[in-house]
Amino acid sequence: MGGCRMAASSRRSSSAPLPPALVEELATGRILFASTEFLELSGYPSGELIGRAAAELRLWADQKASDPVLAGARSTPVRASLRTRSGDIREVLVAVQPGAGCALATVAVPVENGSRLHEIVQSGKLFLELVENCRDFVCVATLEGQVLYVNPAGRRLVGIAPDADVTGASLGDYYTKDGARFVRTVVHDRLVEQGFFHGEVQMRNPGTGEVIDVEMDSFLLPPQTPGDPPLVASIKRDVRETRRLQARLAQAERMESVGRLAGGIAHDFNNMLSVVLGFTDLARGRIPAGHPAAADLDEVTKSAERASLLTKQLLAFGKQQAIHGMAIDVNEVVRGLERTLRQVAGDRVQVEICLSPGQSVVSADPGQLEQVLLNLVANARDAMRSGGVLRIATGEEVLDDEAGHREALPAGRYAALSIRDTGTGMDRATLERIFEPFFTTKRPGSGTGLGLATVYGIVRQTGGAVQVESAPGKGSEFRVLLPRTDRPTPRSVQPLSRPAAAKRHARVLVVEDRVNLRILVERCLREAGYDVVAAESGAGMAEAALKADVLLTDVALRGPSGPEVAAELRRRAPRLRVIYMTGHDPEAARALKPSGRLLPKPFKPEQLLEAVRAELDDAA
Ligand SMILES: Nc1ncnc2c1ncn2[C@@H]1O[C@H](COP(=O)(O)OP(=O)(O)OP(=O)(O)O)[C@@H](O)[C@H]1O
Ligand SMILES: [Mg+2]
Known part of the structure; x- marks a missing residue:
């Protein structure tokens, strides 16, 4: 073990990176150790190399000519062809050095970096x-762990x-x-029986x-x-x-597929x-x-509205909700x-x-x-039932390439929104599942488990990420990162609801394949006093378009899509205003761009009338 003892000095590591290297057992050729650099060069995970022989793995392409041991490489490095796991051949320079009587070190460096190898070999170290x-x-210890x-x-x-002198310390402490x-x-047993683990x-x-x-x-x-106790060398990564x-990655994939499923169901449900x-x-x-039936109908409406809220959350999670992206200040x-x-947080x-x-636009x-x-x-x-402190903070976070990679985001500047509580905190098992739709630890009836799924969907769709830090008893912090934009914020935010639509005589084309x-849309519009021409597709609507003011079309039609129908009719009738009815199509946001209003489903008759009315107002 002289070689290992020699290495026991606590010399600081030099900054030059370690070349790719293998340690092989002299008697059998079994690989005992492969450095991370060798694993990178060869493409093998360590589990596939350790305990097997280079010859068995056909690691050297032409065994006789290029196995460095057979070729007798020593202080003079030889050229060899390393076969990577994928079968590619890498030309390398190889030097071999016998170790403490039991092992051979084989160092292989890509031919370009040959001078480094000469240096090492010549120094004999x-x-x-x-x-x-x-x-x-890397450590050496007795079988008992000293x-x-x-x-x-x-x-x-x-x-x-x-x-620090660690000689004699117990490895078990670590x-x-x-x-x-x-x-x-x-x-221990595996080492005694097989010699390696x-x-x-x-x-x-x-x-x-x-x-x-x-x-x-x-x-x-x-x-x-003979008679010395055996020692154990150990490499841990x-x-x-x-x-x-x-x-x-696994979580992202799971969320992706659940999201698609949820989005699909929610879309039909919306209609x-x-x-x-x-x-x-x-x-x-x-x-x-x-x-008396009026009260019953109110109940139907209330339930349908609750259901529609649920579908909205599912759509957000499935990243299929139409988004109205604009420059806003967090x-x-x-x-x-x-x-x-403050009201939600409670007293x-x-x-x-x-x-x-x-920095927060x-x-x-x-x-x-x-x-x-x-x-x-x-x-x-909910995590602070008996009180606590809730801190809402904003700031900026700059992600470099590495941090961006971790978050699956491009490097750049992000606005950060942090919500921190001093509540119960979460254990690891809960943390792994919090973003799954319908995952809740709350009593039946008090949580649907859609809150964080919605947050996740919205933030990912906006091009950001959610980070969570939490431990039982230590509270939680949710950090939302959103990509910053240089676009200026509009001076005033549009009011969300407009005054109720009043009747106005105009002609509306309706294209909806359901x-x-x-029928519903047609009836609402007629009762409000509009002239209506309705069809399941844009075919044969050209004439009517010339006399119409507004086209109200679904985005996802079975034939040509809503935006295609609109473009075609607009070529004939350039003054035609367009409203898209949409459940979830991400396309809708893009279709909106030139001009056109979005009417998200499900909508109530008054919302429909408001949209038509607003479009006519804009036209005037
Ligand atoms: N700040 C927090 N502190 C402790 N646990 C939390 C926190 N936020 C979320 N959780 C855990 O994550 C679970 C899922 O949260 P999520 O918001 O998705 O659903 P929910 O709050 O249970 O129900 P919903 O939001 O639909 O009413 C919660 O049930 C809770 O266990
Ligand atoms: Mg919640």
Whole structure:
């Protein structure tokens, strides 16, 4: 073990990166260790290399000519052809150095970087360089876990000072309780029986208590002199970031597919609700005031409205809600909603609002952003049943390439909206599921589990991300990042509702392929005094268009789409105004661009009439 002991000095690692390297068992050719750099170069995960021989893997393309061991490479590096996992051939320069009697180190560098290899080989310190510069945790210990050596990267990982003498310390101190038990039993037995172990275990930094998931390769080093106890060399790789990314990706994929499903159902549902709401209103208009059926119809309307709220949330989650993106100042949205937010938070919760000036103009739908705020504040309140502090803050966050990659966002400047509470907090299992639609920990009837799904859908659709930090008993912080825009905010925000539509004689073309919805729209318009021409497609409407004022069309028609129909009719009748009725088509927002109004489904007759009226007003 002389080689390893020599490496036990706590020399600081040099800044030059470690070249790709393998350690092979002299007697069998089994690979005992592969540096991260070698894994990157060869494309192999360590689990597929450790314990197998290079020859078995056909790692060197032409065994005789290019196996560096067979070719007798030593202080003079030889050229060799490395076969990567995908079968590509990489030309490398290879040097081999015998280790402490039991192992061979093979270092391979791409031909371009050959001079670095000469340097290392000439200094005769290949093993030392290898271990001290390795980015992984490398240690040597007795089979019972008494530490002999830990390399600089290992010391950094578990919080051992660079110059601390760890000889004789117990390796068990650097594992979690479960981790230590696993190593004492399973890993120990595997080492004794097979000579090596590959698997995952949890380490910990005893100073900070931080838990570190590592992938570990351990192998027995045969005693140098007979009678010496065997030693164990161990290489551990921090896999937390990889696992986090994998979990995020899996979650994003799950959300994507659930979103598609939810959006699809909600879309059809919206159409049916339009019909229910519309015909109920018409029926109410036909019975005298005070008729006993009026109260029943009110109940139908109320339920349908509740259902429509639910569908809206599902559409937002499925990222299929039509968005009205405009330049808005997040600070203004918070200010405008302040009273409501305080009401939602309730008396027991102290609300602090901390808006940092400027840097908060984003391109988003103001109504949707309000919904995000309301949902997050309602959750915070629910987490602070017996009171607490709710802090709403805004600021800016700059994501570099790496941070952007983590959030699946392009690098750039983002406005940050933070909602922090001092409530119950969440454990890991809850945190993993909070964005799933219908996931709730609340009593039946007090939560639908759509709040955060809606937030997620809206924020992703706006090009942002939601970050969450929470721990049981420690409260929670939700941070919403939204891409900033340089567009100026409009001076005044349009009032959300317009005065009720008054009758005005004009002609309206209706194109809607769902019969009952078409009949409903037609009837509403006629009763309001409009001339109506209705059809299931744009075919044969050209003549009528010349005499019409407004075209009211669905966006997703079975034949040519609403925008196509509108474009065609407008070519003939350029003054024709257009209103698109839409459940969820993202296309709608784009179709709106040249000119055209959006009427989101489900709508009530008065909303329909308001839209037509507003379009006629604009035309005048
Ligand atoms: N600030 C928070 N503190 C603690 N737990 C939270 C917080 N926000 C969300 N949660 C947890 O996430 C779950 C899902 O939240 P979500 O807003 O999606 O649904 P909900 O609040 O249960 O129901 P809904 O919002 O539809 O009424 C909650 O049931 C709760 O367990
Ligand atoms: Mg909620």
